Amino acid sequence: MARRFLGPWLVLVWFAGSTAWAQADAASAGKVEQAVSQALEKARAAATALTQALMGELMKHMREGGPEAAVSVCSAKAQEITKAQQQEGVLVRRVTARPRNPQNRPDDYEQAMLVLMEHRYRKDKTASEVSDWYLEGETLTVRYLRPIVIGEMCLACHGDRQRMKPAVREFLTQHYPEDQAVGYQAGDFRGAVSVTVKTTLPPEPQKP
Template identity: 40%
Template sequence: MKKLSFLVAAGLLFGCTTTQTVQVPQEKEPKIKEIGEATSMKLLKTLRGELLNAMQQGGPDQATEVCSKKAMTLTKQIENETGYSIKRTTFKYRNPANKPDKYEEEALNYFEEAIKSGKMPAYYVQAIKENNKIVYRYYKPQKVEGLCLTCHGDPSLMDPNLVKKIKTLYPTDMAVGYKEGDFRGVVRVSIPEDKLK
């Protein structure tokens, strides 16, 4: 499912710097999708592998340690390996570093509206122009899997010690109350226009 982002009102950032979304050229979308999908899957497979390993070795307690101490480091590692900026974001974030910016909010809203109408788009693409340079953003949606409910499900059904630990690590946590199959958020991959050539 394709979704192109169209021109919206420009915003002013840092004084005279203008940032705005512009239309994604149709001929560039396949390459954006190829890069975005490969990069987001590389991150997701890495994080999933670490979480599964932690669950097998030390259960949910150790998995929480991976999320709080290693997830950002692993994301940075994949960024360094691929050369693309990556972020996991959602409206119900646990780590404040994952809070969406206004363009990410647009993408999240797009998926939420599509889901309400009974669809789950495979991706969403934006083109953001800042100081005459264009960066394409590829968004891959994420659904909640059964394993995720250990730490992101109904708190009343979770281990009380785990709930306490999560609240200690993330005092403003909003990432609970999910059911399997719920829309969780997106992985965002930023691709500078000059890297498409």
């Protein structure tokens, strides 16, 4: 009698334990998924804030002083505006394979993503964002890139050098002798706003 009773009881305990572990694993996966979603929201918000701040300053100086004033904004204020957008756990910057300012050179991950994004854009003119994430212990890192495409206004400083105003061309020659960010046409892929978000996961649910 004891054996007939003990067998089903052990099966019941094993089943209950397995179910609890599965629920804990599902809860852990759900926790990571939620953290990634929140980090992506933060990354998108940071990319938008930087883009709006830079464009606002650029258009203001373009109206007031033309391309000559606008190019000085890119030189003197762009990095300051970018640094002003940094938050705790959030790094945001612009990157390109053809930099004007050496500070905008991509790291290895950004370089690989820029190649992928430009390939997609040339194929179907779709300027789509890319993102990845990874865990190191309880630290979640999300990498996010939003494409930058050349607009008509950008050509005053990034188009054909021979068609630029002499003052703009002289400014670029003086301040950026190794400038690679020229020769673009409207609609060309330029680079990306790159955001890195780091956050700590909440504590794991207790397992039985």
